[in-house]
Amino acid sequence: MKRILGLCGAMFTILLITGCGTDGQIAPRIVGRAAHTVLQPVPVPSNPGSNQTHAPQPVDKNIPAAWYPPPGREKGWKAIVLHHSATHKGSAEKFDDYHKNGKHWKGVGYDFVIGNGNGSGDGHVEVTFRWREQIAGAHVGGTPGNWANEDAIGICLVGDFTKTSPTSRQMNSLVKLIRFLQRRYRIPVGRIYGHSDTPGYKGRTLCPGKNFPMYRLKRML
Ligand SMILES: [Zn+2]
Numbered sequence: 001m002k003r004i005l006g007l008c009g010a011m012f013t014i015l016l017i018t019g020c021g022t023d024g025q026i027a028p029r030i031v032g033r034a035a036h037t038v039l040q041p042v043p044v045p046s047n048p049g050s051n052q053t054h055a056p057q058p059v060d061k062n063i064p065a066a067w068y069p070p071p072g073r074e075k076g077w078k079a080i081v082l083h084h085s086a087t088h089k090g091s092a093e094k095f096d097d098y099h100k101n102g103k104h105w106k107g108v109g110y111d112f113v114i115g116n117g118n119g120s121g122d123g124h125v126e127v128t129f130r131w132r133e134q135i136a137g138a139h140v141g142g143t144p145g146n147w148a149n150e151d152a153i154g155i156c157l158v159g160d161f162t163k164t165s166p167t168s169r170q171m172n173s174l175v176k177l178i179r180f181l182q183r184r185y186r187i188p189v190g191r192i193y194g195h196s197d198t199p200g201y202k203g204r205t206l207c208p209g210k211n212f213p214m215y216r217l218k219r220m221l
Helices: 006-018 024-029 092-101 129-133 147-151 168-185 214-220
Strands: 079-084 112-114 125-127 152-157 192-194
Touching: 079 147, 079 168, 112 168, 147 152, 152 168, 168 214, 192 214
Parallel strands: 079 152, 079 192, 112 152
Antiparallel strands: 112 125
16 A cells, blocks of 8 residues: 555555445546455345335424435435444545545545544534435445445444444434434335445445444434
């Protein structure tokens, strides 16, 4: 791995090791383990109600307006994939810069980023252009034919959960966000995956880290 990645080299290296996704046709340009483009076709899991764009529900005043997709272009999301940033600090803006200039993607690969107080607010949920525009993500490796990038909502928590754990505010925000998304798209708990447990991509990454409390999260939902 070259050491000419600039001031953020350490972060780049970690992210390349953990490997979170690719974005479109330029994926082969990516170096390191993230370069794998050999894909197994993964059928999209059946999901009762998935043909509906969303369940009709009134606007909830407790939900930030930015979490609601723009009218008229909402996708029928089928799953949720959870990530860590594998960095001590960060924000949607930082990851956008890295994914654009470091990986040559359209921009940040996730739909949502939840800060940890280092680089963005602790528990603060940032909404990215992928969600605002309702376009495929770049958070699970391999395109095209990547069902998870196409049909799963990507949420990244800032932190390296191979070493630390999410903050309580991050967890509370994550629960609130997932509940909202579950209700809107009728996504069952069984369709919420850690990156490393995503069907078709198991064991290809350490993300979201061994300390990510998936069991506790699912009990909180
Ligand atoms: Zn990931």
